[in-house]
Amino acid sequence: MKYDKNHALIESSIPGLPPPRRGKVRDIYDTGEHLLLVASDRISAFDVVMPSGIPDKGKVLTALSMFWFDFMKWLPNHTVTADVNQFPAPAKACAKDLAGRSILVLKVKTIPVECVARGYLVGSGWKEYQTSGRVCGLPLRPNYVQADKLDQAIFTPAYKAEQGEHDENISFARVVELVGADVAAKLRELTLKVYTTAADYAATRGVIIADTKFEFGFDSKGQVILIDEVLTPDSSRFWPAEQYRTGGNPPSLDKQFVRDYLESINFNKQPPAPELPADVVARTREKYVQALEQLTGKGLA
Numbered sequence: 001m002k003y004d005k006n007h008a009l010i011e012s013s014i015p016g017l018p019p020p021r022r023g024k025v026r027d028i029y030d031t032g033e034h035l036l037l038v039a040s041d042r043i044s045a046f047d048v049v050m051p052s053g054i055p056d057k058g059k060v061l062t063a064l065s066m067f068w069f070d071f072m073k074w075l076p077n078h079t080v081t082a083d084v085n086q087f088p089a090p091a092k093a094c095a096k097d098l099a100g101r102s103i104l105v106l107k108v109k110t111i112p113v114e115c116v117a118r119g120y121l122v123g124s125g126w127k128e129y130q131t132s133g134r135v136c137g138l139p140l141r142p143n144y145v146q147a148d149k150l151d152q153a154i155f156t157p158a159y160k161a162e163q164g165e166h167d168e169n170i171s172f173a174r175v176v177e178l179v180g181a182d183v184a185a186k187l188r189e190l191t192l193k194v195y196t197t198a199a200d201y202a203a204t205r206g207v208i209i210a211d212t213k214f215e216f217g218f219d220s221k222g223q224v225i226l227i228d229e230v231l232t233p234d235s236s237r238f239w240p241a242e243q244y245r246t247g248g249n250p251p252s253l254d255k256q257f258v259r260d261y262l263e264s265i266n267f268n269k270q271p272p273a274p275e276l277p278a279d280v281v282a283r284t285r286e287k288y289v290q291a292l293e294q295l296t297g298k299g300l301a
Contacts, residue, residue: 006281008052024042025040025234031088031091043255043284049271050274051272055285056289064231078106087102111217114159117155118211119196119199120147122210136169157171158170172184208244214228239252240294255284257283
């Protein structure tokens with residue numbers, strides 16, 4: 001295991017298992033029957049992985065994903081177990097490093113569409129709306145301001161890019177071309193249902209979920225199931241309700257803090273990324289842990 005000076009897990013290794021496929025955050029091990037997802041403490045911004053990790057970030061992502069998988073019991077997902085004592089023997093030997101940040105999951109056929117739900121007009125959606133009155137090709141009424149709540153949540157899919165490339169916003173018609181009309185309709189339905197269900201719950205905890213993205217796959221029976229991470233500070237925009245305001249970017253409990261820092265130093269959004277200052281690392285960790293505590297009522301184990 002490779003940790004940085006802040007004791008953030010930057011890279012995992014499990015003797016006895018094949019080398020993992022490394023994503024921006026997760027290391028994915030093939031255990032034969034299943035996959036083992038290890039959430040590192042790496043953080044990416046603008047699709048570039050930072051050299052600095054955020055301590056305990058992977059544990060926050062895993063705890064929140066498991067919370068939401070359980071919360072959305074009506075929707076099948078890829079989880080087998082997050083109990084390291086039930087992992088294959090090579091992984092159990094690394095239990096101390098893997099506990100709290102790893103999930104054993106089913107092998108599925110991933111659907112190559114990032115399923116994005118937007119409930120508020122912010123980020124790239126706000127920029128597009130200013131120039132065209134649309135978001136990902138969907139026409140919106142006039143007179144929205146930045147960070148306004150949309151009259152209704154919208155489905156704005158993207159084509160899932162390989163690591164190091166930017167996801168590409170696509171139309172619903174393009175989703176139909178990629179996966180067929182029935183699956184496309186199912187993705188839109190599930191995306192908006194999971195988002196609105198989560199947003200309604202989060203509101204009772206004082207958190208606004210402005211937008212989020214999901215991934216889906218086909219299980220062995222061809223059923224569409226929820227996979228990857230769910231409603232985490234990496235995949236979502238969380239705003240503390242008491243600090244919400246329109247006309248700008250509200251304070252957030254997610255990686256926007258890192259994006260704002262990089263914008264302030266005019267980062268060119270190309271690798272290599274700069275080291276993050278210690279105060280940015282510490283403040284980002286605080287935001288991730290706050291999101292976990294506020295949404296679940298529980299801190300890190």
